[in-house]
Amino acid sequence: MTGSAYLDAASSEPLHPAARDTLMAALEHGYADPRRLHGPARNARLMLDNAREVVAACLGVRPDEVTFTPSGTHAVHLGVLGLLAGRARVSPVLAHSAVEHSSVVHAAQWHAARGGEVVELPVDREGRSSTELPDGPLGLVALQAANHEVGTIQPVEQVAEAARETPLFMDACAAAGRVALPDGWAAAAVSAHKWGGPAGVGALVVRKGARWRQPFPGDDRIDERTTGFENVPGALAAAAALQAMTAERDDLAARQHALVDEIRTRVAATVPDVEVVGSADHRLPHLVTFSCLYVDGEALVTELDRRGFGVASGSACTASTLEPSHVLAAMGVLTHGNVRVSLTRDVDRTQVDAFLDVLPEVVAAIRAEAGL
Incomplete structure (x- = not known):
């Protein structure tokens, strides 16, 4: 379909050409156990x-970290x-936003089940997130670099300053390769498939x-921090993709910011009873979420997919459970009828315009079918 597009890069960016070429070459030579x-x-x-x-250089850290x-x-x-x-x-005590x-919430629940406390x-x-921390000693503060669902950039450096001697863990999976990472954290996690690397490769x-x-x-x-045989070809391909994304990051971010602004x-102008959520200014460049009143999110995703547009609805990791998004609920915004659009590096204005042309019609049809 003309103008159709995969608009779910926040779940997984398509494999970057640099990663594809590197992976194919590495599969021939990276099979042995590096130990x-x-x-x-x-x-x-x-x-x-x-x-x-390569990953260390892109993230601004030491290789042995x-x-x-x-x-x-x-x-x-x-x-x-x-x-x-x-x-x-x-x-x-673990404090997290x-x-x-x-993944952070599940780690917190695991910690609480073993006698820990979570705030x-x-x-x-x-x-x-609030920058005010609970009184008393803390074991850890966990705060994402940017929200994976609405794109809002978090005040990591301010929270780290407020935490003082308490270490801060940063989930940078949504942000790495997209924006420069903040300072002040003790440990961070990233995920290769978010920046165009292969799935099944992350980094601590x-x-x-x-x-x-x-x-x-x-x-x-x-x-000592790893267990099992590392995926050597996957790691090399992930590094190649991150290096390529970092090199083009500023130009790509400018283009995607303009498309997301559109x-x-x-x-907001063409769909009645809609709420665009997340920060309009301090956000990831490629991601936007909006909620449509009187519309089932799953029905909206299904119909948009039928028209050739792949988007996400609800929490990226809990949509299949049909549970309301805990992110949107914590924000106090509409939790149903939501769509997350996230642009891949190859999406252009023609595809975005095609999506925006079809969206009002799809929303109206779903509402009419529901008798609204």
């Missing part, structure tokens, strides 16, 4: 070290629970001096 001593293993180790150096993981979720769990383990003698990704930090109507970054302890059964790998303006 072994023979020639193929040493070659794999060089490839893994190269991937680590980067550990490749099987996913961004696994990196989140290692980061949150590992920092809590390192602070176990200080405090069992009310709009964190489900939620409230957010404003744009989804921005633990800054030097951070008190991190392995929260799960360990392994005899060279890197979406925000035209949706």
Whole structure:
């Protein structure tokens, strides 16, 4: 269909050409276990070290602070629970924003089930976290770099300053490769498929001096923070994609900001009873979410998909449960009939215009079918 588009980059950006080329080459040479001593293993180790150096350079950290993981979720769990383990003698209290990704929420629930305490930090109507922290000693503060569902940039540096000696864990999965990351955090998680790398590759970054302890059964790998055989080809492809995205980040962000501004303006003007949510100014460049009153979000996604437009509805990780988005609920905005549009690097104005042309018709048809 002319103008049709995949508009769900926040779930997974299509594989970047740089990642595709690197992956195909790395599959031939990166098969050996980099922990072994023979020639193929040493070659794999060089490839893994190269991937680590590239990712570190793109994120502005040291190579020995980067550990490749099987996913961004696994990196989140290692980061949150590992920092809590390192602070176990200080405090069992984990404070996190009310709009964190489900991976952080699940880690918090796991921590609470084992005797820990969890405190939620409230957010404003744009989804921005409070910078005021609970009284008393804290074991850890967790705050995302930017919200994965509405795109709002979080005040990480201000919260880190308020936390003082308490370490801050940052979920940077939605932001890495899209915007420059803030300072002030002790550990962070990123996910390759969010920036055009292959799925099944994440990374945990633990800054030097951070008190991190392995929260799960360990392994005899060279890197104490990882378990199991690293995906060497995947790590190298992820690094290639991140390097390419970082190089084009400013130009891409400017183009996507303009397209998202157009979406925000035209949706509000052409769709009755709609609420565009999240910050209009301090946000990820490629993402926008809006909620339509009297419309079922799943029906809206299904009908838009039939017209050739792939979008997301509800929380990216809980839509399949048909539960209201905890992010939108915490913000105090409409929790049903919501659509998240996130632009890939290849989406152009023609495709955006086509989406905006068909959206009012789709919403009106669903409402009419419901007798509204």
